[in-house]
Amino acid sequence: MKLLEAVSLSKTYGKERSWFTTQAGAMQAVHNVSLSLEQGETLGLVGESGSGKSTLGRLLLGLDKPTSGKVLYRGQDITDLNLKQMRSVRHRMQMIFQNSLSAFNPLFTVEQIIGEPLRNYRVGTAEARREKVLESLERVGLSSQYMRRHPHELSGGQQQRVGIARAIVLGPELLICDEPFSSLDATLRRQMLNLLLDLKSQLGLSYVFITHDLSLVDRFCDHVAVMHQGQIVEWQRSECILQNAVHPYTRSLLESVPIQDPRLRQVALF
Ligand SMILES: Nc1ncnc2c1ncn2[C@@H]1O[C@H](COP(=O)(O)OP(=O)(O)OP(=O)(O)O)[C@@H](O)[C@H]1O
Numbered sequence: 001m002k003l004l005e006a007v008s009l010s011k012t013y014g015k016e017r018s019w020f021t022t023q024a025g026a027m028q029a030v031h032n033v034s035l036s037l038e039q040g041e042t043l044g045l046v047g048e049s050g051s052g053k054s055t056l057g058r059l060l061l062g063l064d065k066p067t068s069g070k071v072l073y074r075g076q077d078i079t080d081l082n083l084k085q086m087r088s089v090r091h092r093m094q095m096i097f098q099n100s101l102s103a104f105n106p107l108f109t110v111e112q113i114i115g116e117p118l119r120n121y122r123v124g125t126a127e128a129r130r131e132k133v134l135e136s137l138e139r140v141g142l143s144s145q146y147m148r149r150h151p152h153e154l155s156g157g158q159q160q161r162v163g164i165a166r167a168i169v170l171g172p173e174l175l176i177c178d179e180p181f182s183s184l185d186a187t188l189r190r191q192m193l194n195l196l197l198d199l200k201s202q203l204g205l206s207y208v209f210i211t212h213d214l215s216l217v218d219r220f221c222d223h224v225a226v227m228h229q230g231q232i233v234e235w236q237r238s239e240c241i242l243q244n245a246v247h248p249y250t251r252s253l254l255e256s257v258p259i260q261d262p263r264l265r266q267v268a269l270f
Contacts, residue, residue, distance in 0.1 A: 001038070001039050001074070002036050002037070002038060002039075002072070002074075002075070003037050003038060003039040003041075003073070003074060003173065003174060003206050004036065004037040004060060004071070004072070004073055004174060004206075004208070005034075005035070005036045005037075005071070005072040006033055006034055006035050006036070006056070006059070006060060006069065006070075006071055006072075007034055007069055007070050007071075007072065008032050008033070008034055008068065008069040008070075009030055009032070009033045009034070009056070009059055009066045009068075009069035009070070009071065010028065010030055010031050010032055010033070010066060010067050010068045010069055011028070011029050011030040011052075011055050011056075011059055011064065011066050011067050012026050012027065012028045012029070012067045013026070013027045013029055014026050014027055028230055029052045029055040029230055030052045030055050030056050030059060030066070030230045031052075031229075031230040031231050032069070032231065033052075033056060033069075033227075033230075033231065033232050034069075034232075035225055035232060035235070037174075037206055037208065038206075039173070039204075039206055040200075040204060040205075040206055041206055041207075041222040041223065042200070042206065042207040042208075042209055042220060042221045042222050042223075043207070043208050043209065043221060043222070043223050043224075043225060044209050044211065044216070044217035044220065044221035044223070044224040044225070044238060045057070045208060045209065045210045045211070045225050045227060046211055046212065046213075046214050046217060046224055046225070046226050046227065046253065047212065047226060047227030047228055047253075048212055048228075048253070049212060051227040051228055051229060051230065052227055052229070052230040052231075053178075053210045053212075053227055054178055054210065055230075056227070057095070057176045057178050057208060057210050059071060060093075060176060060208060061090075061093055061095055061176050062078055062079075062081065062086055062089070062090065062093075063095070065079070065080075066079065073089055073092075073093065076089070087121075091117070091121055091170040091171075091172065092172050092173045092174065093172055093173070093174045093175075093176065094117075094167040094168070094170070094172045094174070094175055094176070095167065095175070095176045095177075095178065096160075096163050096164055096167050096175055096176070096177045096178065096180045097163065097178055097180070098178055098179040098180060098182055098183060099183065100151075100159045100160050100162060100163030101151055101152075101159050103163065104151045104159075104162070104163075106150065106151055106152065107150075108150070108151075109147065109148050109149065109150060110137070110142075110146050110147055110148070110149050110150075110151075110154075110162055111130070111133050111147040111148065113151070113162060113166055114133045114136055114137060114162065114165045114166045114169055115129050115130070115132075115133045115169070116166070117166065117169055117170050118132060118133070118169060118170065121170060123170070132169055133147070133165075133169065134147070136165040136166070136168055136169040137162075137165050139165065139168065139199065139202070140161040140162070140164050140165045140168075140195060140199075141161060141195065142158065142161055142162070142165070146158070146162075156183060156184055156188070157184055157188045157191070157192065160180060160181060160184065160192060161192075161195070163180070164180075164195070164196075164199070168199065168203065168205075171203075172205070173204070173205065173206060174205070174206045174207070174208070175196075175205055175206075175207050175208075176207075176208045176210070177196070177207055177208070177209045177210060178210045179210055179211055179212070180192070181193070182211070182212075182213070189216075193216065193219075193220055196220070197220065207221075209221060214241070214250075214253050214254060214256075217238050217241070218238055218239070218241075218242065220238075221238040222237065222238060223235065223236065223237055223238060224236055224237075224238045224241050226241075226247065226249065226250045226253065228247075228249045233247045233249050233250065234246060234247040234249075234250045241254075242254065
């Protein structure tokens with residue numbers, strides 16, 4: 001069953017003529033992108049800065065409307081849903097951001113931050129919500145003693161864990177992770193990727209994993225889509241991308257990837 005599908009998605013910014021923009025200033029951030037994600041799979045969306053990855057992520061989640069094309073979730077066209085209709089789909093799809101701290105209310109405690117989606121969706125009693133918050137917190141490896149802390153009292157890794165706890169608290173099926181660990185050091189990044197892998201098998205999650213780092217996709221993703229100037233220029237199973245990269249842009253990305261096996265490196269680059 002296809003969980004998510006994009007059909008000929010395009011997004012142009014600044015297309016409408018207004019006081020601020022002109023046709024000449026239009027920027028096509030995403031151009032005619034089609035892709036799909038099976039339930040339980042992870043799709044890596046790779047490309048350099050400005051290639052359109054975040055815009056595509058927002059379009060898939062319905063946070064932004066496409067200029068043309070559509071998004072299907074479990075076969076349902078969600079492109080033109082109004083806010084109320086979108087609400088019934090939104091709790092099944094959540095996003096993890098690069099910088100969780102900027103998405104948190106600095107005055108909230110960790111319990112309030114993770115519990116906010118539960119309050120928004122009026123889930124259960126205050127006691128039941130507290131239980132769910134605790135469960136999510138423990139799933140991401142933080143103990144109950146963090147409940148009363150504020151975001152600025154947490155390390156970068158702990159902030160990202162709280163961001164993940166908040167994203168899973170409503171029991172979603174799909175997480176769109178937008179460069180979630182790029183500000184963390186290599187050791188922490190590995191730990192967090194392992195956490196996402198554990199959550200995937202425990203909760204049956206599917207991921208769209210946005211990154212500029214092709215070295216992360218090998219172990220973590222099932223398929224890889226390479227984006228360049230708003231288009232998908234390459235689509236492969238992740239274990240094949242090192243050896244069978246076809247597009248010159250993918251090959252140029254591979255040049256910056258440390259590949260352990262020198263034989264694979266030969267194949268990848270030439
Ligand atoms: N709201 C917006 N208004 C106008 N232009 C935008 C907007 N959002 C993105 N863009 C432009 O669209 C293009 C793609 O941006 P996007 O953020 O999707 O790329 P990205 O691959 O995610 O880059 P990064 O990794 O740096 O976030 C860029 O040229 C960007 O300036």
